[in-house]
Amino acid sequence: MSGGVGESSRMTLDNWLISRLAAEMNALLNRSRIQSILTSNSGMILSCYRRGHTLALHAVLDSNAPLAAVLEHTLRQKETSAGGWADSVAALLRGCTIDAIHAVPNDRVIFIDASSRSSFGVPSRTRIALELQPRKANALVLRRAHDDAWVIVAAAKQFQAPPTQSLALGSEPALAQARSVRVGSPYALPPARISRMDRTQFLAATRDIEPGDRASLSHLLRESDPTCSPVLAREAVFRAEAGADAGVDAGSLGARLLHAWGAVRDDLTEAQTHVQPLYVYRQSQGHEEVVTCHLIPLKSLELPEARGASLNALCLSELARGATPLNAALRPLQKRLTTMLARSRAEVKALEEARSRAADAGGLRLAGEAIYGNLAGIETGAAQFVTPEGTSIPLDPTVSAKANAAAYFKRYKKASSGLPRIEARLRVLRANQAHWEQLEWELERAAALPAADAAPLILEIATSLQRTGVGSPDQRDAARRRKRSAPGESARQGQERDRKITLSDDAIAYVGRSPRDNERLTFSVAGPNDYWFHTRGVPGAHVIVKTNGRPISERQVEEAAALAAGQSRAAASAKAEVDYTQRKNVRRHSAGRPGLVWYDNFQTVLVAPKSVTEK
Template identity: 30%
Template sequence: MPMDALCLSAVLRETEGAVVGGRIDKIHQPSRDEILLHIRGQGGPCRLLLSANPSRARIQLTALPRENPAQPPMFCMLLRKYLAGGKILALRQPPMERLAELVIEGTNEMGDKVPRRLILEAMGRRTNLILLDGEDRIVDCLRRAGGDLTQARPLLPGMFYQYPEAQAGKLDPRTLTQEAFQALADSAGDTPADRFLLDHFLGLSPLLARELAFEAFGETDAPVGRDPAGLYARLARLLTQVEEGKTTPTLLVREGSPVDVSFRPILQYGPTTESRSCQTFGALLDQFYQEKETAERVRQKGQDFLKTLNHARERLVRKMALQEKELADTAHRERDRMYGDLITANLYRMTKGERVLQAENYYDPEGGTIDIPLDPRKSPQQNAAQYYKKYTKAKTAEAMLTLQLEKGVKEKEYLDSVLDAVSRAEGDRDLEEIRQELVETGYLRRRAKAKDRMKRPATKPLEFRSSAGLRISVGRNNLQNDRLTTKLAGKYDYWLHTQKIHGAHVILWAEGQRPDDQSLHEAACLAAWFSQGREGKKVPVDYTPVKYVKKPAGARPGMVVYTTYQTAYVDPDPTLAERLKA
């Protein structure tokens, strides 16, 4: 659900104790819409994320590492100038509003202490992050609004900041008496209870309004007039629980995938949706948004070469379809050779100008006759030569097309493997290595600017520890797969890969001994999870000592052949990677 005012209040209560009184050590902007504050708090260091993404606006404590761009954006530099080293004095929320304010004590050019405010407006498409000076003037915004100063609320540097106007006609439910609530419900008639709550009160999301209606009436679309007193009682109890901090970070899971978050269990969906409690709101939001944000970052930052990859793959598929059609046409070559032989055998009774030769087919076991089309403009010898030429051409075409199709299949497999690596990329460095691979294989041009050609340190493979303590390494892309398998792994370590499914190379470091069955099983599960088969069941994973794995000369990155292997069928486990992470 979007972070409504009540959910925001619950998150801020948890966050306040960790950040208030702390000092801002570092400020990063990992993506266009995110600011990450590294804070030395009273309870130890922590990281505070402020996301101004319209679809994922929030403020939270986060434990997830985020990769920073090589060059910090201008807004990040501005925040460093005004807020770095500052002390957080307060974290507050205007009543029933989706706003969070950080009050920070910084210093000006003269060294004097001055208060500043960093405000997150988590309001859908108008979500913004705004820095104010000590006089409530706007220093700058993540998104400036109001080139036309006649609009209702311009947001430009130098202007005085004003809170957004409250939604017209909506009331603060905390100040409403039961009598006033009853009067509103009487005037609403047969309006569904959830729609009534959304239309009349501030701070409620559609999910929360439906849940209150479900608690009061046993269904989400019941009319408010059925029992307004019961609905009011449940709303008042909810507000009291939030005020007293009696909230539970809850992840809603449907068919194994997270679908929503809340600050309390949600029952309206019945047994189809599970409410899982989390220890903290920070852990809840990390878990819910991690996969979505990773996919979004990859889509944005890898968009240029993803387009190139997809176009190359589409061209290759079209080319292979034409080659397969041409190969099918070569199936008639034996008929052409037979026609040439029969014409040659009947030259003595043929004359130029004939259109059809009716001859005995001595290739037919039953001795029947056959009609052979002729070109009347050519002599009998020339007609025979024409059929022999077609036969020779088709025979050569078959050999060449078969070879080209084999190359095409390998090329398509390689492109699919790169697309799989892109889908598993976790940051700029992963994408940069994939870009470098595509440059080396000729799909992308080398960057012209010197600063764009600067080499970054190569990323390391993903590292895990089996239950028995054995190290497990997982390649992030084809270049890493090659390094792991052909350079780093010893010949008695174990290599694992999904069978006929694109995925990562996995190395189980056996340390010169036969690994235990549990470690092999866990390594196989990781191989299945870091592959295109992660959504399947009973995924086949081949495993063998590295000495049986070879890279053919001239093969594309990540392509190997292997022998003397065994196959395990495992179910990908989304929690195993977290449990075994080194």
């Protein structure tokens, strides 16, 4: 994290810190199994499962300060999800085991190596490359070819190298190393930074710089050694000026500077070999925003110093403050939900009109019977027939009366036989709409949540949107898996992340975090005599109240109902209606959508919504 005082508040990682971060990620994700990948142009979220926990690796391809970090959830994400630039390789990654996470030496690139075996035992290797250089950040999925070369199979950013040109005197040598990133082409590392001067040139250049010009000295040091980041260059200049390195010719500023940088490098190498807590610097004591951190103390900063054990934790807090791939992932999900809801509502309207016409099918049968009973009295070519009761029946003058009667019977049969299908389709669409409206609200809520809470919610929503239809085979299989699972298994998996609120008289309210968490609380955590709350007619969280075996009081009802209203789309309303009943009166919707339920024997209370964080 090489930013310094006065620079951008977003921290950046130099190659020394990238190496430390890769080691911490490896400790968290090694031997985990990849479950899903969610991607956008601004980053990716890789969801993995390891020893009963789901861990999500976030990579943010911010042009100024790309970052990566791993966060942990206690609920296992059983479904798979994909999207964005990695959609075509999601199946390739799913089920792979992460073998190692390591950094490229002296570079800001992290490799995530994964492997799998086919049903015939044939091994295959896949690699995810996170290139975390500012202004050039990228993420790629690579596949091992037969000649042991790595081939690009997906990339967040693809580009073509400029045409090869002859280098003029004084031009940038990095131009000759330009590379292309295209799916199907071999992978090459980003062009490495190179030293632009040797020791003799460096010493000569420092003679023309005033001793107090720290910026120019830092720039020269970085030009001479590509592994020297801005904050480390300033530290070396500070040490050289402070005369910390005795025995060096005091008259040679360049020699003192090179000696100081050598000492800094030795300290960094020692810190990499023997892992110690990081040195963390903030603007002031108690200030949460981190200015920078490193493996060694940075006396040049003159800022309050603290020790932090985990670079991954610091990166997570930085991701929570800034832009994450979640924000970009929200937009396509919101667009898709809006489109699906609009199409569903249009189809419901058309089907309701068709149902109305089908309800009048009895008139078609009566018209056919009237025509058939008066065949002899209907003239050939007549345009209508008036019954003895005075009812006018339109006729097709080009066909006989008998053919007209047959046409009316055919229309009647079609209309009446289609009515059950219309009703069935309407039930499907309404179940879909209820579920999609719930997901739409969950997306709105996720946009305001910290990254650690929003990530599993967005992954769950992306998974739900991949399902097609209601009551599809995969949903029925999921329902069977729920029935086969051991009693209380879901409750044990999520108990560490339960959102509990203490109500009056020591009653406990559990507030759902997502559709799947709503289902878990209602059907795994709640007992049959516990109380279930939900805001009427709008998407919202399930609230379960446990009263320790005592009847629920009016005060507890109001408190729990206020929580349910506060965690719903009615949260901004002055008052909201909330239904409540005992858990034994709540049952899963036959469609199998998570969190979608039927309930009866309920009561309704009108309350003012209350946030979970309010006391």
